[in-house]
Amino acid sequence: MKWLAQGTIYPDVIESAASATGKAHVIKSHHNVGGLPKEMKMGLVEPLKELFKDEVRKIGLELGLPYDMLYRHPFPGPGLGVRVLGEVKKEYCDLLRRADAIFIEELRKADLYDKVSQAFTVFLPVRSVGVMGRWS
Known part of the structure:
Protein backbone atom coordinates (compact mmCIF):
# COMPACT_ATOMS: atom_id res chain seq x y z
CA MET A 1 0.00 0.00 0.00
CA HIS A 73 -26.11 13.11 8.96
CA PRO A 74 -22.70 12.55 10.55
CA PHE A 75 -21.83 9.14 11.96
CA PRO A 76 -19.37 8.79 14.86
CA GLY A 77 -15.85 7.82 13.84
CA PRO A 78 -15.57 5.19 16.59
CA GLY A 79 -18.69 3.50 15.23
CA LEU A 80 -22.06 2.37 16.45
CA GLY A 81 -20.66 1.27 19.82
CA VAL A 82 -20.67 4.84 21.14
CA ARG A 83 -24.47 4.81 20.83
CA VAL A 84 -24.81 1.74 23.04
CA LEU A 85 -24.78 2.60 26.73
CA GLY A 86 -23.09 -0.10 28.76
CA GLU A 87 -21.79 -3.36 27.32
CA VAL A 88 -21.67 -3.45 23.52
CA LYS A 89 -23.15 -6.68 22.14
CA LYS A 90 -23.92 -7.68 18.56
CA GLU A 91 -27.62 -8.12 19.38
CA TYR A 92 -27.76 -4.57 20.80
CA CYS A 93 -26.06 -3.14 17.70
CA ASP A 94 -28.43 -5.07 15.41
CA LEU A 95 -31.45 -3.74 17.31
CA LEU A 96 -30.00 -0.22 17.29
CA ARG A 97 -29.46 -0.35 13.50
CA ARG A 98 -33.10 -1.38 12.99
CA ALA A 99 -34.40 1.31 15.35
CA ASP A 100 -32.23 3.95 13.72
CA ALA A 101 -33.42 2.96 10.22
CA ILE A 102 -37.06 3.29 11.34
CA PHE A 103 -36.39 6.65 13.00
CA ILE A 104 -34.58 8.09 9.96
CA GLU A 105 -37.29 6.75 7.63
CA GLU A 106 -39.97 8.50 9.71
CA LEU A 107 -37.99 11.76 9.66
CA ARG A 108 -37.79 11.54 5.87
CA LYS A 109 -41.53 10.78 5.56
CA ALA A 110 -42.29 13.87 7.64
CA ASP A 111 -39.84 15.95 5.56
CA LEU A 112 -37.77 16.66 8.67
CA TYR A 113 -34.47 14.89 7.91
CA ASP A 114 -32.88 17.87 6.13
CA LYS A 115 -34.20 20.29 8.75
CA VAL A 116 -32.14 18.82 11.59
CA SER A 117 -28.36 18.50 11.63
CA GLN A 118 -28.26 15.22 13.54
CA ALA A 119 -30.76 12.57 14.50
CA PHE A 120 -30.00 9.14 15.88
CA THR A 121 -31.12 6.44 18.27
CA VAL A 122 -29.30 5.28 21.40
CA PHE A 123 -29.51 1.82 22.95
CA LEU A 124 -30.37 1.98 26.65
CA PRO A 125 -29.85 -1.31 28.50
CA VAL A 126 -33.06 -0.97 30.53
CA ARG A 127 -36.39 -2.72 30.40
CA SER A 128 -39.58 -0.80 30.95
CA VAL A 129 -43.16 -1.86 31.34
CA GLY A 130 -45.99 -0.35 29.34
CA VAL A 131 -49.13 0.53 31.27
CA MET A 132 -52.49 -0.16 29.64
CA GLY A 133 -55.70 1.37 30.80
CA ARG A 134 -56.70 4.89 31.58
CA TRP A 135 -54.05 6.65 29.44
CA SER A 136 -54.01 4.33 26.45
Whole structure:
Protein backbone atom coordinates (compact mmCIF):
# COMPACT_ATOMS: atom_id res chain seq x y z
CA MET A 1 0.00 0.00 0.00
CA LYS A 2 1.46 3.35 -1.04
CA TRP A 3 -1.16 5.86 0.08
CA LEU A 4 -3.56 6.54 2.94
CA ALA A 5 -6.52 8.73 1.94
CA GLN A 6 -8.50 10.55 4.63
CA GLY A 7 -11.62 12.68 4.53
CA THR A 8 -10.24 15.37 6.82
CA ILE A 9 -12.00 18.73 6.36
CA TYR A 10 -10.94 22.14 7.67
CA PRO A 11 -13.22 22.16 10.75
CA ASP A 12 -11.49 18.93 11.87
CA VAL A 13 -8.16 20.76 11.71
CA ILE A 14 -9.49 23.84 13.53
CA GLU A 15 -11.16 21.82 16.29
CA SER A 16 -8.01 19.75 16.85
CA ALA A 17 -5.62 22.74 16.68
CA ALA A 18 -4.29 22.55 20.23
CA SER A 19 -3.04 19.01 19.81
CA ALA A 20 -0.86 20.16 16.91
CA THR A 21 0.16 23.65 18.05
CA GLY A 22 -0.37 23.70 21.79
CA LYS A 23 -1.58 27.30 21.36
CA ALA A 24 -5.33 26.77 21.60
CA HIS A 25 -7.80 24.81 23.63
CA VAL A 26 -8.93 21.60 21.99
CA ILE A 27 -12.56 21.95 20.96
CA LYS A 28 -12.67 18.24 20.24
CA SER A 29 -10.14 15.76 18.96
CA HIS A 30 -10.60 13.96 15.67
CA HIS A 31 -9.48 10.44 14.85
CA ASN A 32 -8.11 11.65 11.51
CA VAL A 33 -6.11 14.66 12.80
CA GLY A 34 -2.77 14.24 14.54
CA GLY A 35 -3.19 10.56 15.31
CA LEU A 36 -0.76 9.17 12.75
CA PRO A 37 2.90 8.32 13.31
CA LYS A 38 5.38 11.03 12.27
CA GLU A 39 7.05 8.67 9.82
CA MET A 40 4.90 6.35 7.76
CA LYS A 41 5.80 4.03 4.92
CA MET A 42 3.03 5.51 2.81
CA GLY A 43 1.97 8.94 1.64
CA LEU A 44 -0.98 10.79 3.13
CA VAL A 45 -3.65 12.21 0.81
CA GLU A 46 -6.14 14.69 2.29
CA PRO A 47 -7.70 16.48 -0.71
CA LEU A 48 -10.44 18.15 1.35
CA LYS A 49 -8.29 19.33 4.27
CA GLU A 50 -8.64 23.05 3.50
CA LEU A 51 -12.36 22.99 2.66
CA PHE A 52 -15.44 23.52 4.80
CA LYS A 53 -18.35 21.07 4.67
CA ASP A 54 -20.49 23.31 2.44
CA GLU A 55 -17.62 23.58 -0.05
CA VAL A 56 -17.15 19.81 -0.07
CA ARG A 57 -20.87 19.35 -0.71
CA LYS A 58 -20.80 21.85 -3.57
CA ILE A 59 -17.91 19.97 -5.21
CA GLY A 60 -19.73 16.68 -4.68
CA LEU A 61 -22.84 18.01 -6.41
CA GLU A 62 -20.67 19.27 -9.31
CA LEU A 63 -19.18 15.77 -9.58
CA GLY A 64 -22.66 14.27 -9.72
CA LEU A 65 -22.59 12.49 -6.37
CA PRO A 66 -26.03 11.63 -4.96
CA TYR A 67 -27.67 14.30 -2.78
CA ASP A 68 -28.39 11.73 -0.03
CA MET A 69 -24.69 10.86 0.16
CA LEU A 70 -23.62 14.49 0.47
CA TYR A 71 -26.25 15.58 2.98
CA ARG A 72 -26.47 12.56 5.25
CA HIS A 73 -26.11 13.11 8.96
CA PRO A 74 -22.70 12.55 10.55
CA PHE A 75 -21.83 9.14 11.96
CA PRO A 76 -19.37 8.79 14.86
CA GLY A 77 -15.85 7.82 13.84
CA PRO A 78 -15.57 5.19 16.59
CA GLY A 79 -18.69 3.50 15.23
CA LEU A 80 -22.06 2.37 16.45
CA GLY A 81 -20.66 1.27 19.82
CA VAL A 82 -20.67 4.84 21.14
CA ARG A 83 -24.47 4.81 20.83
CA VAL A 84 -24.81 1.74 23.04
CA LEU A 85 -24.78 2.60 26.73
CA GLY A 86 -23.09 -0.10 28.76
CA GLU A 87 -21.79 -3.36 27.32
CA VAL A 88 -21.67 -3.45 23.52
CA LYS A 89 -23.15 -6.68 22.14
CA LYS A 90 -23.92 -7.68 18.56
CA GLU A 91 -27.62 -8.12 19.38
CA TYR A 92 -27.76 -4.57 20.80
CA CYS A 93 -26.06 -3.14 17.70
CA ASP A 94 -28.43 -5.07 15.41
CA LEU A 95 -31.45 -3.74 17.31
CA LEU A 96 -30.00 -0.22 17.29
CA ARG A 97 -29.46 -0.35 13.50
CA ARG A 98 -33.10 -1.38 12.99
CA ALA A 99 -34.40 1.31 15.35
CA ASP A 100 -32.23 3.95 13.72
CA ALA A 101 -33.42 2.96 10.22
CA ILE A 102 -37.06 3.29 11.34
CA PHE A 103 -36.39 6.65 13.00
CA ILE A 104 -34.58 8.09 9.96
CA GLU A 105 -37.29 6.75 7.63
CA GLU A 106 -39.97 8.50 9.71
CA LEU A 107 -37.99 11.76 9.66
CA ARG A 108 -37.79 11.54 5.87
CA LYS A 109 -41.53 10.78 5.56
CA ALA A 110 -42.29 13.87 7.64
CA ASP A 111 -39.84 15.95 5.56
CA LEU A 112 -37.77 16.66 8.67
CA TYR A 113 -34.47 14.89 7.91
CA ASP A 114 -32.88 17.87 6.13
CA LYS A 115 -34.20 20.29 8.75
CA VAL A 116 -32.14 18.82 11.59
CA SER A 117 -28.36 18.50 11.63
CA GLN A 118 -28.26 15.22 13.54
CA ALA A 119 -30.76 12.57 14.50
CA PHE A 120 -30.00 9.14 15.88
CA THR A 121 -31.12 6.44 18.27
CA VAL A 122 -29.30 5.28 21.40
CA PHE A 123 -29.51 1.82 22.95
CA LEU A 124 -30.37 1.98 26.65
CA PRO A 125 -29.85 -1.31 28.50
CA VAL A 126 -33.06 -0.97 30.53
CA ARG A 127 -36.39 -2.72 30.40
CA SER A 128 -39.58 -0.80 30.95
CA VAL A 129 -43.16 -1.86 31.34
CA GLY A 130 -45.99 -0.35 29.34
CA VAL A 131 -49.13 0.53 31.27
CA MET A 132 -52.49 -0.16 29.64
CA GLY A 133 -55.70 1.37 30.80
CA ARG A 134 -56.70 4.89 31.58
CA TRP A 135 -54.05 6.65 29.44
CA SER A 136 -54.01 4.33 26.45
